[in-house]
Structure formats: structure tokens, C-alpha cells
Amino acid sequence: MAAHYQISGTTSAAISVSVEAGVRAGALAPGDPLPAVRTLAGHLGVSPATVAKAYQELRRRGVVVTAGRHGTRVRPRPPVATRRSALRPPPPPGTRDLSTGHPDARLLPPLGPHLATLAARVGSPDGYPASSALPDLAAAARERLAADGVPAEEITVTGGALDGIERLLAAHLRPGDAVAVEDPGWASVLDLIAALGLRVVGVPVDDEGPTEPGVRAALAAGVRALIVTSRAQNPTGAAVSAGRARALRALLAGRADLLLIEDDHAAELARVPLHPLAGATPAWAFVRSVSKPYGPDLRLAVLAGDEATVARVAGRSRLGAGWVSTVLQRLVLALWSDPATADLVHRAGESYERRRTGLVDALAARGVRAHGRTGINVWIPVPDETLAVTALRDAGWSVAPGAPHRIAAGPGVRVTVSALDEADLPALADAIAHALRPPTEGGAAY
Numbered sequence: 001m002a003a004h005y006q007i008s009g010t011t012s013a014a015i016s017v018s019v020e021a022g023v024r025a026g027a028l029a030p031g032d033p034l035p036a037v038r039t040l041a042g043h044l045g046v047s048p049a050t051v052a053k054a055y056q057e058l059r060r061r062g063v064v065v066t067a068g069r070h071g072t073r074v075r076p077r078p079p080v081a082t083r084r085s086a087l088r089p090p091p092p093p094g095t096r097d098l099s100t101g102h103p104d105a106r107l108l109p110p111l112g113p114h115l116a117t118l119a120a121r122v123g124s125p126d127g128y129p130a131s132s133a134l135p136d137l138a139a140a141a142r143e144r145l146a147a148d149g150v151p152a153e154e155i156t157v158t159g160g161a162l163d164g165i166e167r168l169l170a171a172h173l174r175p176g177d178a179v180a181v182e183d184p185g186w187a188s189v190l191d192l193i194a195a196l197g198l199r200v201v202g203v204p205v206d207d208e209g210p211t212e213p214g215v216r217a218a219l220a221a222g223v224r225a226l227i228v229t230s231r232a233q234n235p236t237g238a239a240v241s242a243g244r245a246r247a248l249r250a251l252l253a254g255r256a257d258l259l260l261i262e263d264d265h266a267a268e269l270a271r272v273p274l275h276p277l278a279g280a281t282p283a284w285a286f287v288r289s290v291s292k293p294y295g296p297d298l299r300l301a302v303l304a305g306d307e308a309t310v311a312r313v314a315g316r317s318r319l320g321a322g323w324v325s326t327v328l329q330r331l332v333l334a335l336w337s338d339p340a341t342a343d344l345v346h347r348a349g350e351s352y353e354r355r356r357t358g359l360v361d362a363l364a365a366r367g368v369r370a371h372g373r374t375g376i377n378v379w380i381p382v383p384d385e386t387l388a389v390t391a392l393r394d395a396g397w398s399v400a401p402g403a404p405h406r407i408a409a410g411p412g413v414r415v416t417v418s419a420l421d422e423a424d425l426p427a428l429a430d431a432i433a434h435a436l437r438p439p440t441e442g443g444a445a446y
Helices: 012-025 037-044 048-060 112-121 135-147 161-172 187-195 212-220 242-252 307-319 326-337 339-365 385-394 422-435
Strands: 064-066 072-074 155-158 178-183 199-206 225-229 259-263 283-289 301-305 377-381 412-416
Touching: 012 048, 037 048, 048 064, 112 326, 135 155, 135 283, 135 301, 135 326, 155 161, 155 307, 161 187, 161 225, 161 259, 161 283, 161 301, 161 307, 178 187, 178 212, 187 199, 199 212, 212 242, 283 307, 301 307, 326 339, 339 377, 339 422, 385 412, 385 422
Parallel strands: 178 199, 178 225, 225 259, 259 283
Antiparallel strands: 064 072, 155 301, 283 301, 377 412
16 A cells, blocks of 8 residues: 555545545555555455445546556546646756647737737626527637538527536436547546546547547447547547548438537637538537637636527526636637637747648657647657656656556657747757657666
């Protein structure tokens, strides 16, 4: 048993509370192993069934994950608030942080002028609105989505893409239901699914999106929902192509037992056309966030879907948060309406395109395979994530390990290009190629 934290309790409830307290305090960090069931049972003087029940409850709530021969471990991001000292440590001094997944702050539109204009125009408080989406915002969202081929007669707004996905899953599914997700995929979605007590089924993804055989296998496994990233997939940069969209629409057509969720978080930043799946199934939703193009502080996403699905999301919102701030909605509408902001977002997308493709091309020239068709991330398959991350850190680059993104996919690392300048690409590509070089006989390559 780990010496730094002693799990206590004589009932399954008390044991699970003790583990959660260790996570909350930071004594049990993300990735830390828990004792084997029989080992902990012997230490506490309880039956193995009692410990197994405690671990089962912790898994159901997404606090821990069973990792095969690696035993039971604390999830990379358990749904438990921890003390600030237990949060992800900053990169070592002197390293460039390419691990965040955040957009380039230098390319985000300034909010100050628009906030000042709103301050002059906004009158008395609105009170409690009957609709979650302001009519003007809903009309603008419909126009923007329709231009991309998304039917958007029914619209609501949520507090960001992940909030929308959570409300969709909670409204349609029950604990124990299976959800198909891209593998590798967005780590936050994997954590959310675990926290909701749902089961995850991985679908392999290539540069054109979720593979048709992978989706077919997930459907055969009885999944109740499928989550697809339209463009700028995190972490691989995949984008659903026209051919892949046709194949998936044919495969999904008429599946009344399936909720289809599309996440278009990159929106205007993506430099490839959108090929939506919206409407392929009777129950569907298309979620478009504004955070990546316009700024992470703008916690807003528009959600289009069939009438019943949108009504469920809006109804659950009214029972909880109520609505997304109308001040925030007006700010987003102002940004959408500003030609200078549209030009800045366009230039940001072009800048990400140059940096991302530049890194992929530089790696290819050095014999390193990488993926990054759209978005702000590049995914690099590696033989060993720990060795690769450590070697790059020692060379002055902090990258994200792929483990939080993977279910059954092979190991990899994610590089976020938003913190890079084009002049950095040769040096970074050299460091990555060196980090992946096989060990020489008699010693390591780094």
C-alpha cells in the first residue's frame, strides 16, 4: 500500500469516502495506484467483497479506473475538486509549454471595446427570461449553421460544448448505458462519461474522422449514443471528410435507438469545409462552441437538434442554471457581427494552419509520422509516452502524454501549436525526432 496515504474504513461506503478524501487532499494524485482488493481488505480487516464494492462505487462515479494488469488507479481528472496545491503542476522552468490545448491568446479578439459598447446600451436587468436563447442570437446562429448545411430550426444555448454534451447525455441516457467516442479522443468527454456512470466504447479515428468499421462495431455493441468531432478533433486534428460523412450517414440512417452528437468546437477556426451528420438519426444534436475562436472566457455554445432533444436540454437547463447569461449572449452576438473580429478569426485560422502543417511536414522530413489535418493540435504516435515526454522535457519542451485521451489506441503525445512560432518548428521537430530515436546498443538515445 502507498505509504503516503492510508485508506481507512470498515464499510464499503467508508472506504470510498476515505479514497475520495485522499484525492481531494492531493494525497492520492491522478494516476496513483490503489492497493489490490485483497491487500487492502487484509490491512483493514474486512472482506474482499467490501473493498471490491467500494472500488466499484468509485468507478461508477468516475473517481478511479481499472487499468487491466495495472490495477485500479485514480483517474487522470477525477470529478472531485482538489486543493490548489494538487492541481497540475506548471511545466519545469525554462521549458516551452505545448501541453495545454488552449488557443493562442495573441490571436483572440479583444473583448474590451465590445463590453464597453454593451455597457452603454444595456438597460435595466432582463429578469428571468422564458427562453434560454435570445431571439437575435438564435437567428444569427441559425443563419451561420444553415450556411454550413446544418438544419437549425430548433436552437438553444449552453455553457460551452462540454456543458451541452453533459446535458444531452443526462437527458437521453441512464447509468450503465454505453457511449461511443473517438479513440483517441477528447479527454474531458471520457472523464464526463465516467462521472455520469456511463460506459465508454472506443471508435478508432483516422484523419477523416471515426472509421466506418469502428462505428459499425460500436452499434453492434449496443451503444446508445455516438459523439463525433466534426473538425479539429482533439487530439489528432481529424476532420470528417465528405466521403466519410456519406458512409456514416448511410450507416446511421433511421437509428431510432441512438443519440447522435456532433461537436464543432473549432467552428470558424477550421480551415476545411464542414460535412455534418446532423439529421441522420431521429435524435441528434449539433454543438458549436465559441471558446476556441473568440476566447475561453466565453462559456457559450449553440446547440441545434431535433425538437424533442433541444426541448429536453432547454428544460433541464431551466431546472438548474436557468439560462446562459444574456450579457454573454449579447457579447457573442456583437463579436459575430463585427467585420474586424471576423477578419482576426480568419487570420488566426490561417496562422494555426501554417504552424500545424509546418510541424507535421518538418516531422515527416525527419521520418516521424504525425497527424494534424485541422485545429491546434498535432498527435504523434510514440513507442513509450513516458520516455517521449521525459526526453522532450529534458530538451526544453513540455508536451501532453496521450494516456488521458486513449481507450485502446496506441500510445502518443499531443503537441499544441498555439504556443509556437513558425521559427520554432525546426528545433522542435529535431527534438521530437531525437526523443523517438531507438536506444543505441549499450545505452539510451537520450
